[in-house]
Amino acid sequence: MSVVTRFAPSPTGFLHIGGARTALFNWLFAHHHGGRFLLRIEDTDLARSTEEAVDAIINGLKWLDITWDGDAVSQRSRMERHAQAARRLIDEGNAYHCYASPEELAEMREAARREGRSPVYDGRWRDRSPSEAPAGVRPVVRLKAPREGDTRIDDLVQGEVTVANRQLDDMVLLRADGTPTYMLAVVVDDHDMDITHVIRGDDHLNNAFRQLQLYRALGWEPPLFAHIPLIHGADGARLSKRHGSLGIEAYRDQGILPEAMCNYLLRLGWGHGDDEIIDREQATSWFDLDGVGRAPARFDVSKLLNVNAHYLRACDDKTLADLVSDRLRRSIPAPLAPDADARILKGMASLKLRAKTVAELSEMAHFYALDRPLPISPEAATLLTDDTKGLLRDLTQDLRNHTQWDGPSLESEVREFAGTRQPKARKLGEVAQPLRVALTGSKVSPPIFEVMEILGREETLARLTDVFE
RNA sequence: GACCCCAUCGUCUAGAGGCCUAGGACACCACCCUUUCAAGGUGGCGACACGGGUUCGAAUCCCGUUGGGGUCGCCA
Secondary structure, three states, rough: OEEEEEEEEOOOOOOOHHHHHHHHHHHHHHHOOOOOEEEEEOOOOOOOOOHHHHHHHHHHHHHHHOOOOOOOOOHHHHHHHHHHHHHHHHOOOEEEEEOOHHHHHHHHHHHHHHOOOOOOHHHHHHHHOOHHHHOOOEEEEEEOOOOOOOOEEEOOOOOOEEEHHHHHOOOOOOOOOOOOOOHHHHHHHHHOOOOOOOEHHHHHHHHHHHHHHHHHHHHHOOEEEEEEEOOEEEOOEOOHHOOOOOOOOHHHHHOOHHHHHHHHHHHHOOOOOOOOOOHHHHHHHHHHHHHOOOOOEOOOOOHHHHHHHHHHOOOOOOHHHHHHOOOOOHHOOOOOOOHHHHHHHHHHHOOOOOOOOOHHHHHHEEEHHOOOOOOOOOOHOOOOOOOHHHHHHHHHHHOOOOOOOOOOHHHHHHHHHHHOOOOOOOOOOHHHHHHHHHHOOOOOOOOOOHHHHHHHHHHHHHHHHHHHH
16 A cells, blocks of 8 residues: 555645644655655635635745645535535434534533533433424534543554543534534545545644544544644744744745755654754655654754755855845845846855855845945944055055956965065954955955955955045 | 643754663854854763662663643634
8 A cells, every 4th residue: 555645734824834844744754655745725614714825835835845746635625525424424323413502512511620521522412313403403413422442543653542432522523504524524535535644743633533433433444643743932832923933934035945944844853863964865765753753842943044054055056146136136226236146156155154044145245246335334344444544545556466366366465465565564364354344345254355356356446446535 | 620642961862771971963162273254173061850660780661740742612
């Protein structure tokens, strides 16, 4: 039997970190076993599901390169099939109509709580004759669940978990308006889609028992379950918007690379020895459920950033340069310098060693993209004194006679200038820092002689002249 | 409250009875390198929640305590 997994988000918001990891694990597991990975949108909650959320989820998955086989299935489109399954259960005596009012239900729960019992429905309509039905009340359909014994699941991550059936009540299958509940829909869809492994957050662990009962009532072979721990925020509490747990696209906007995000997510709750940097191919061959931990993991931005820095360094210059040029065009109101793209590309190799995100990279590439006159940051401007401006004037004069314009030759030229052509010998740093300020507008930049080479003779001289004139 | 799950450095984890005076990574600190910032290199700080068992021997097995998390909807 070939493996079939699925990711089944409800489109009530963006694709968040936890969902992305669940999707990744499902994808990896399916591909590891040469199986298929499906996508199903659980949009049965008509009130809360939105088209925007569907798009956000799909775009997020595409960005992460988590591809699904076949078309995404809309759960909503299958409502008739779900209802049909419920009707069959009624016909076979495994489900029944329940006319209990919301008030009755609330009372039941309250009473149970008072008496220290699990707050469950007491099954009062289980065996009553339909003739006793109150007039004018539309019933829900409930599963006639077993009342004795235990229900046990053999979870691939959590191990064997057992719960007493009296803790579980007769769950609602069809609402009073005839629409299917989540419990019914998931079971019917997973069965119809031939899902073999249900890998999902462990907030569903308790649902698994009820779903198992449903599978049995329907006479279907249940899938294998794997409930993975949830991701928590840095404070150990459940991840929420308050923690900056935004949609996955927010991380894209911050300049996280999708490969880095996947690598980070993979290592969150899963380990393979001491390995840290694991690409998709390697992950596919290594991934298995027994490597998944059982304790919730905390989301740690600094590690994400570190992994991202790694992927940034490994990424090819052209790809990054395009990303950066794009960002700069959007963030800088004035047109970029004519040579901006070429300079950014040439400078990328050393720029990318210094950044943790594409956003930072863009920040650092700023000075390559801008046209003259270059703005000088306030703290950098403090290095421009009468003394250093004089120094730069002399250096510029010197450089005008220098024709060979490459990093190494410029470096030896400037070293010589600093050491021997000044009234008193200067340390290289005394010249290099003001030079850096003049050429980049900042006290921090890639190696300054490399910058000179990339900027070119004319631009370098012009930027220098701007400073002391 | 009831039920279920979990528990190794601040964080992610390695560890499946002796290989553990507990390993790696991130973060942090120091030093080296150095024209700045990084990167890189070297070193440092730092954990088996607690208490009982079992065993010649326990981070690893069992029980309890504590702590954390999850679920208890005609939401998904």
